[in-house]
Amino acid sequence: MLMIEKLEKKYQTDREFILLVDDLQLQEGEFFALLGESGSGKTTLLKLIAGLLMPDRGDLFLNGKPISGLPAEKRGFSMVFQQPLLFPHMNILDNVTFGLKMKGIGKQERNAKGMEILKKMGLSGFEKRYPSQLSGGQQQRVALGRSLVTQPRLLLMDEPFSSLDPTTREEMRDWLREIHRSFGVTILFVTHDPREAFYLADRIGIMDEGVLVQLDEPRKLYEQPVNVKTAKLLGIRNLIAGRVKQGRFVSDSGVIELQLHGQDLEGYLMILPEAIRMRKGGVAGAEELPGTISQIAFVPGFSSLKVEIGKERLEVMQRMEDSYAWSVGESVLLAFNQEALRFIRK
């Protein structure tokens, strides 16, 4: 439905960047997440699509029609910002119906629609209150309701949960999935949190220094990031520098050596922590590496361990088992699921 063509915009954070998006297409009804560090240009791209910023070059099309020349208020998009930005001088109902009022819809009709949307947001009975009387999560729900009541063609969200406390954030995440499903609205969601993107999105686009470096479904992205920076952004920590030679990977430190098919190249070996099998120390079998546990943390259902192999340190996730508890300083042997090993070129 939305199509971006060779969009270009100079923008400034701590230094000057040029945002350049060659081609991006959003599908009707999809949940698309833009993931990137701060300063990567994700918010700039969002504002370009919203019409709050004008591109230096390039075009935007909505269902085939160019919209680059339209001001933000005429595009029929809505946006939820980091802060709820509820107008403090209006009560909740007036806030929610603001967009309808701007469209010139009569008071009776817009109040009826407002009450209906408040009900869907689980905020019936709050209509006469003022924003300062609501909690942060409730305020952000009102903000979302206010954006949905106008039936936008595209809903833009700029890190809408980042100012909420962790528990509320998780609740809101679940709830947003529900809303997305029941309203069938197309959502473009900007975030720097990979877990949030994985949890919510149908597709994720990764931004880095103003460029869309990778775009895929969450699972594919996680299994094959295009470069180390992207892998780190996705929260993958087991990245070992080294090179592939004659079917084997050898780490720069020399302590990790594993069978790995591929061309002779320099780069990084990516090991997903859940693809490592660990057993108590003893005689190492083929393709098993000896190591020492240096740290143990509890993650519900799992033990998250750090295992030192010489100079290298790997993160290992092990399912909790009643029969055995790992301890720090223990010698262990690690085996790797070959299919989960990925090589990322330098």
Place this chain on the structure above:
Amino acid sequence: MKLSIIKFLVVLGILFFLAPLVLTSLSAGWRWPMLWPAEISWRSWEYLFSGQSQTGIAVFNSLLIACGVTIVNLGLAIPAAYGLIRFPLKGKLIVQIILFAPLVIPPFVSLMGIHFTFIRLGLTESLPGLILAHLTPTLPYMIWALLSSYRTVGPEWEEQARMLGANGLQRMIHVVIPFLLPGILAGSSLSILVSLSQYLITFLIGGGQVITLPILLFPFISGGDPALGAAYALLFIGMAFLALFILDCLLKWSYRRVN
């Protein structure tokens, strides 16, 4: 307890300065070294409220000019302050200095030029001319009050309103102005008070044809009749207090609506 003592002292202080005015306005022939007026007389108050004194027209003119000035000020200062806050502008400092210059430059300097120009344009001796002339000393206060108010309306509020479909005018009316209300009321108070107390500008531009309260007041205090001068001064204070009180009520009402 401490607060009530301070309040008591403030009231005492005001009475200390007002009491001589009240006494003077009621006196007939109060000369040094007499501690009290020899005789109490309502003469000055009777004159003040009599038809020949022009008090009514003076109060009316004063308030009309003050309100007119304030409305024009708002029309000028709301966009001016907006421009200064929102847009990157080369030489912003110079623009600000020019806008605030009337606060430091003696009014007489600009007044002569304004007088000449107004004679040519036929604006002297008229209410519109006076309203325009009163802008010089009042506009800086209005811009000043609005600048600090604008700092509370970050651009994100307008972006949010835009994303809900509000065009420029709608954003101004429904979002920006409600945020500015405290500043608008503070600036209006200053604008009204400064306008009410103008003598020199009114005297020169009005040519003595437009009667305001300071025009009536001045000859009496500069030696003519202290009793009448005192009565007019009290009337002036009352009028100014009333204007402030009304604006203060409006301010509190708007705060209550926001919070």
